[in-house]
Amino acid sequence: MAAEARAPVADARQGMTMVQAVNDALAVALGRDDRVLVFGQDVGVMGGVFRATDGLQARFGEGRVFDTPLAEAGIVGLGIGLALGGMRPVAEVQFAGFLYPALDQVLSHLGRYRHRTRGRFSLPMVVRAPYGGGVHTPEQHADSPEGILAQAPGVKVVVPSSPERAKGLLLAAIDDPDPVFFLEAIKLYRSERQAVPEGHFAFELGRARIVRPGDAVSLFCYGGMVEVCLKAAEVAAREGVELEVVDLETLAPLDEATVLDSVKRTGRAVIVYEAPRSGGFGAEVAARIAEEAIYHLEAPVVRVAGWDAPYPPFTSVEHHYRPDARRVLAAVREVLE
Amino acid sequence: MAAEARAPVADARQGMTMVQAVNDALAVALGRDDRVLVFGQDVGVMGGVFRATDGLQARFGEGRVFDTPLAEAGIVGLGIGLALGGMRPVAEVQFAGFLYPALDQVLSHLGRYRHRTRGRFSLPMVVRAPYGGGVHTPEQHADSPEGILAQAPGVKVVVPSSPERAKGLLLAAIDDPDPVFFLEAIKLYRSERQAVPEGHFAFELGRARIVRPGDAVSLFCYGGMVEVCLKAAEVAAREGVELEVVDLETLAPLDEATVLDSVKRTGRAVIVYEAPRSGGFGAEVAARIAEEAIYHLEAPVVRVAGWDAPYPPFTSVEHHYRPDARRVLAAVREVLE
Amino acid sequence: MATVQYISPGGEVAGELPLTTEELVRGYRAAARARFFDERAVTLQRQGRLGVYPPFRGQEAAQVGAALALTERDWLVPSYRETAAALTHGLPLSQVILYWRSHPAGWRFPEGLRLLPFYVPIATQLPHAVGLALAGRYQAEEPWVVLAFIGDGGTSEGDFHEALNFAAVYKAPVVFVVQNNGWAISTPTERQMGNVRIKDRALGYGMAGVRVDGNDLAATWLTAREAVARARAGEGPTLIEALTYRIAPHTTSDDPGRYRDEAEARRHAAEEPLARLRRVLGARGAWDEAREAELERELEAELQAALAEADAAPDAAPAEIVEHVYAELGPDQRRAWEALGGR
Amino acid sequence: MATVQYISPGGEVAGELPLTTEELVRGYRAAARARFFDERAVTLQRQGRLGVYPPFRGQEAAQVGAALALTERDWLVPSYRETAAALTHGLPLSQVILYWRSHPAGWRFPEGLRLLPFYVPIATQLPHAVGLALAGRYQAEEPWVVLAFIGDGGTSEGDFHEALNFAAVYKAPVVFVVQNNGWAISTPTERQMGNVRIKDRALGYGMAGVRVDGNDLAATWLTAREAVARARAGEGPTLIEALTYRIAPHTTSDDPGRYRDEAEARRHAAEEPLARLRRVLGARGAWDEAREAELERELEAELQAALAEADAAPDAAPAEIVEHVYAELGPDQRRAWEALGGR
Numbered sequence A, B: 001m002a003a004e005a006r007a008p009v010a011d012a013r014q015g016m017t018m019v020q021a022v023n024d025a026l027a028v029a030l031g032r033d034d035r036v037l038v039f040g041q042d043v044g045v046m047g048g049v050f051r052a053t054d055g056l057q058a059r060f061g062e063g064r065v066f067d068t069p070l071a072e073a074g075i076v077g078l079g080i081g082l083a084l085g086g087m088r089p090v091a092e093v094q095f096a097g098f099l100y101p102a103l104d105q106v107l108s109h110l111g112r113y114r115h116r117t118r119g120r121f122s123l124p125m126v127v128r129a130p131y132g133g134g135v136h137t138p139e140q141h142a143d144s145p146e147g148i149l150a151q152a153p154g155v156k157v158v159v160p161s162s163p164e165r166a167k168g169l170l171l172a173a174i175d176d177p178d179p180v181f182f183l184e185a186i187k188l189y190r191s192e193r194q195a196v197p198e199g200h201f202a203f204e205l206g207r208a209r210i211v212r213p214g215d216a217v218s219l220f221c222y223g224g225m226v227e228v229c230l231k232a233a234e235v236a237a238r239e240g241v242e243l244e245v246v247d248l249e250t251l252a253p254l255d256e257a258t259v260l261d262s263v264k265r266t267g268r269a270v271i272v273y274e275a276p277r278s279g280g281f282g283a284e285v286a287a288r289i290a291e292e293a294i295y296h297l298e299a300p301v302v303r304v305a306g307w308d309a310p311y312p313p314f315t316s317v318e319h320h321y322r323p324d325a326r327r328v329l330a331a332v333r334e335v336l337e
Numbered sequence C, D: 001m002a003t004v005q006y007i008s009p010g011g012e013v014a015g016e017l018p019l020t021t022e023e024l025v026r027g028y029r030a031a032a033r034a035r036f037f038d039e040r041a042v043t044l045q046r047q048g049r050l051g052v053y054p055p056f057r058g059q060e061a062a063q064v065g066a067a068l069a070l071t072e073r074d075w076l077v078p079s080y081r082e083t084a085a086a087l088t089h090g091l092p093l094s095q096v097i098l099y100w101r102s103h104p105a106g107w108r109f110p111e112g113l114r115l116l117p118f119y120v121p122i123a124t125q126l127p128h129a130v131g132l133a134l135a136g137r138y139q140a141e142e143p144w145v146v147l148a149f150i151g152d153g154g155t156s157e158g159d160f161h162e163a164l165n166f167a168a169v170y171k172a173p174v175v176f177v178v179q180n181n182g183w184a185i186s187t188p189t190e191r192q193m194g195n196v197r198i199k200d201r202a203l204g205y206g207m208a209g210v211r212v213d214g215n216d217l218a219a220t221w222l223t224a225r226e227a228v229a230r231a232r233a234g235e236g237p238t239l240i241e242a243l244t245y246r247i248a249p250h251t252t253s254d255d256p257g258r259y260r261d262e263a264e265a266r267r268h269a270a271e272e273p274l275a276r277l278r279r280v281l282g283a284r285g286a287w288d289e290a291r292e293a294e295l296e297r298e299l300e301a302e303l304q305a306a307l308a309e310a311d312a313a314p315d316a317a318p319a320e321i322v323e324h325v326y327a328e329l330g331p332d333q334r335r336a337w338e339a340l341g342g343r
């Protein structure tokens, strides 16, 4: 742990974890653009509760990487002010479940500022937050609020699903002229290592990706649910059923074209997310399909999501709440019947 | 105006406006249950910016009806504490667009308290807020945040569409053992008068209502969009097309059975709401249809909603943003093609 | 510490007044210009030539005095009632008119003018002011100072607290001006807070705090000037409480008779800031009726020109609704834009 | 005003100590019980018999002293670190264990016990404490008092501010105890606020404010007792700042070596509250090694019984996930409940 603390950038042969990739992206951004600032609770000396900002203050100084008081509205509001003053703020909210005090700044300002001022002011700002469950975190540390953020027009919402995507998408988010929420699945932070290109590179925002092609059913997912869907697809493949896994990646603005194209080819859609089912972001995906691809559907759309309850704070049963390959496969069977 | 200020309860022959019906419901609730408290910004001496609480402080005293400081999180948080202490708080948030500072209290507590404490504590609390556009209010005074609230499991969301429904639903909300958001369409506050029964009566929460039966297309709507849909139905009827208007009324928990039953009969669904389209509550209605009624659909589902932009603060064009009968009829034509 | 005052309501100057006559004339003219517009705005609103409008009558000194302490390099951050401050900091009058007409052109403040938009959601501007103040440290040769306004009611919001705390922790070059005008719509300051000396909060945050007679333009100007100088010198933020009074209704839609004794408002009206300034200037021979009449003619001409300019702005196009949501139209916005007749 | 202290770190009593020996023994036993559990909890966590756990070592006096000021009629409102306060106010030990195991039964505090659940989202409990305090006015023959805890870090949240302001405006019978333990995870108090005398905020709100040595149980108890009495008498809220130190890591997952000099923590450990209490009691002939050993045996027995009780709780059933969302299962919950094997 101490070693990792000093050297978050991993051995190139072994690849990087997602949290290391995030750290690397932040280091690259801080290095190439003086306007980039990284701040949040405990991101400085300590390097963040997940070590995502580890070593950055030592490397770039307290002026570029700094701790804030314990106040999420203040953090997002500070970032807005910094952006108005010409900086490129990258704020960390310690857990997405603690973003709620900042929602006023998000809903009143982050998505509205450019619109309200008719382009006079813009907010090129990134807010990073770890989200989601699966690792027995305490109460409210496992929330998935993407569906709320995606209701703020003017705000982009990006959810990476692997180390490489995390780096390239975070760098794109920092370069983007508009505010971007960047939600990092806690479950993925250290679950996988991947070779990640060095230096600066950026993936396009606003594009969904087919991460595994297939013809039987389209699985729409993002963030921590991508590995779940890939696992389900692997199991199904053994039975000769090829599932197409579509990583939405940017939830807002949604890449409707890729969603529709996939469902038109497979005729079947299963949407997988870990937030409570009702009203969650998956509803939007289902709605687009119901609006634009109905004649191509050969089965009802199915959502596999968290149940209509808060994420259980009694964590011994959390694996019954958070969708897993078993539940995804049950839904696949349902739409293939 | 001064006369109305003194006597918000209207002449029985003329009927009541919706804001008078709300006032009447509050008076009835205050009169029959000592535990009911009404509070919020300017609700006391002034009687609220829309006069919804007019005369209540004079009648029930400063202990039962009182002003709060200008702090929405404090207002909702105070209400939670009052509910924990055995009271029946009915809080007013001055405009739904100013509910955002209170979203932390909503998302962290209002819907979770019973769940987290395994039933030891419950929060029988009502939060009223005027919402929606159509009357040239200043910036952010026309927001429709029901889609965000409906993402908090444990919270109920109710949106009345007429004076009588407002009274009966508000009384039901105050009696309900769970927290209820009660969103009152500003546009409807004084647009219509209706005979409203005296005294206490309560409508069941959790039920959608067919407010105009029809066989051609189901229009799903709530609050301020019900009159828009009824108008559209009237116009269509002149051409011999009978639209079924379904007033969802309780958005959470949604009365899925009534939605599905209607769409199964008509085979066509248009969903009408004034919040920005993407991610809004209408997506949930579309998703349920895509999941459960796909084989009955004879046309794609269509959403008629606010555009994917903040409600325009330049109000001269707001009627192009907020759905009207013309846009609803265009959607109807689309699904009938 | 007592309330800072240089000019009494009766126009007496106690002790030395560290402003030149020239400065006083400048301050008076700016305040009178604001007053002129405010009065005419209320009339224009009644005529349907302006939308709902929040008058600032009686608060001219609090707003104009504070704004005069800034240079063009500095930023001004208003709430929704700071039309006087915005005008003083350089917002063109035609733009003000367009803004209060809710015309899209009114929302786009001129490039280069260091003025944030008017803020409707109370207190949310203050964290922005702090961030903006910090940004100056990275960018400007000489850091800019940010002066941000808020009302007595606004101090109750969590954002007020978070912003002041952040400012103190980072020793940000920001000056907070609370216009304590006695009311938040119908809620008097005594029902808004447990200690109505808002200035006493400064101690808790560890920042300088000053209470000034907000109807004394000399006091507001000099106090803000000192606070700005301290901020510029890296000595951190200041909380200024400007004691004033909302003589007018909350907005043109409000009827204060519902919740307050208007005799009290009339008593406060007698302490308004312009009369006492005129008396001081008169005593120095720097102002008289002729000059007043001349100023009014100037202001009338300015207003007519601004109205003409505002009237000439083309009507808003429906497609503007979905413009500027993102830097470029997203796919959903593009579809909407076309549906709205955008070309 | 100076920091309230009755017993110095060395165990000297300066002046009169208005607590009986019996009371001191009661206080010591409650603090020692809390310490015993805290030490064993850390071990249990390492053994995998408890989940992530936030130790309170060094903060026993701040928590227990304040909790002792309440009667059964009064409410205690904790954050997540107030296990010691909760135990003192009557939360059964088995329940504490189940809670820190994240077992559903751990979350349902006993009916009748006037204790709100542990709060994870920082500062959100304080507005609840104010509402709960007001509720007592309507209901109770003699109004209850509410005592609410928060940390130094928590004072930065908007909810802290809104709650204190509401409490002052309504003169609510609530006592706020800020445990200023020097740290919010890795953030020291000096980076959290501009003035580390948190007590100085009280003036701004218009409420009583006291700073006490939070490691002196006599000081915390007596100060809280006075504040509770004032609240009960209708004299309004108090802000108590209890100066203490987080000797242990933030939680069992934290490594403070990453961000602080542990020598500093060791220095503070020397000022912890139990040793000085033992010294005072010893000097009065009211405590000795035999009694200490006897107490430890008692506590061990209590812990073993509580562990056995906790171990006997049946495993959580998946269907519990959707229970208690509403008073009755809604249609979506019912479907889920059935899918989860509910019967």
Ligand SMILES: Cc1ncc(C[n+]2csc(CCOP(=O)(O)OP(=O)(O)O)c2C)c(N)n1
Residues within 6 Å of the ligand: B041, B070, B094, B098, B101, C081, C120, C121, C122, C150, C151, C152, C153, C154, C155, C181, C183, C184, C185, C246, C250
């Ligand atoms: C967050 C929020 N809540 C409520 C309102 C409605 N509102 C507009 S002005 C106002 C009173 C403001 O009082 P104060 O801060 O004293 O400013 P003043 O009107 O006196 O200038 C209120 C409650 C709002 N605009 N924003």
Ligand SMILES: Cc1ncc(C[n+]2csc(CCOP(=O)(O)OP(=O)(O)O)c2C)c(N)n1
Residues within 6 Å of the ligand: A041, A070, A094, A098, A101, D081, D120, D121, D122, D150, D151, D152, D153, D154, D155, D181, D183, D184, D185, D246, D250
């Ligand atoms: C709203 C919110 N933001 C962030 C966190 C994460 N967090 C948990 S404890 C903590 C520090 C709290 O410090 P303090 O208030 O001083 O209490 P202490 O830990 O010292 O008891 C933080 C930031 C949280 N639980 N809630």
Ligand SMILES: [Mg+2]
Residues within 6 Å of the ligand: C151, C152, C153, C179, C180, C181, C182, C183, C184, C185, C246
């Ligand atoms: Mg005011």
Ligand SMILES: [Mg+2]
Residues within 6 Å of the ligand: D151, D152, D153, D179, D180, D181, D182, D183, D184, D185, D246
């Ligand atoms: Mg602390």
